[in-house]
Amino acid sequence: xxxxxxxxxxxxxxxxxxxxxxxxxxxxxxxxxxxxxxxxxxxxxxxxxxxxxxxxxxxxxxxxxxxxxxxxxxxxxxxxxxxxxxxxxxxxxxxxxxxxxxxxxxxxxxxxxxxxxxxxxxxx
Numbered sequence: 001x002x003x004x005x006x007x008x009x010x011x012x013x014x015x016x017x018x019x020x021x022x023x024x025x026x027x028x029x030x031x032x033x034x035x036x037x038x039x040x041x042x043x044x045x046x047x048x049x050x051x052x053x054x055x056x057x058x059x060x061x062x063x064x065x066x067x068x069x070x071x072x073x074x075x076x077x078x079x080x081x082x083x084x085x086x087x088x089x090x091x092x093x094x095x096x097x098x099x100x101x102x103x104x105x106x107x108x109x110x111x112x113x114x115x116x117x118x119x120x121x122x123x124x
Contacts, residue, residue, distance in 0.1 A: 002026035009118030022096030038092035047106030093117040
């Protein structure tokens with residue numbers, strides 16, 4: 001049974017850092033890869049970052065490049081998203097998801113399993 005469980009969300013001040021995690025079970029991360037999405041109130045879910053399974057290539061949306069880092073620990077079958085220099089517009093519920101076709105995409109429709117989400121709040 002495929003499961004994705006996010007953790008590590010919380011309150012962070014503008015300019016601060018936070019790392020969120022995504023623990024996967026029922027499949028191997030380096031076979032599929034993982035994408036991170038976020039959704040703010042009243043907005044559509046948007047792709048933030050992705051790491052491909054086979055070659056570990058990483059992808060970032062322009063607004064987070066240089067601030068966010070995606071990584072994985074194959075031994076723990078867990079993905080991480082390190083978020084630095086947080087901005088108010090980063091506030092959202094963050095989701096990890098498994099791509100259906102084992103390739104990175106910013107389209108939510110190309111992911112078949114999702115975690116429950118973790119809230120990240122940016123506030124002073």
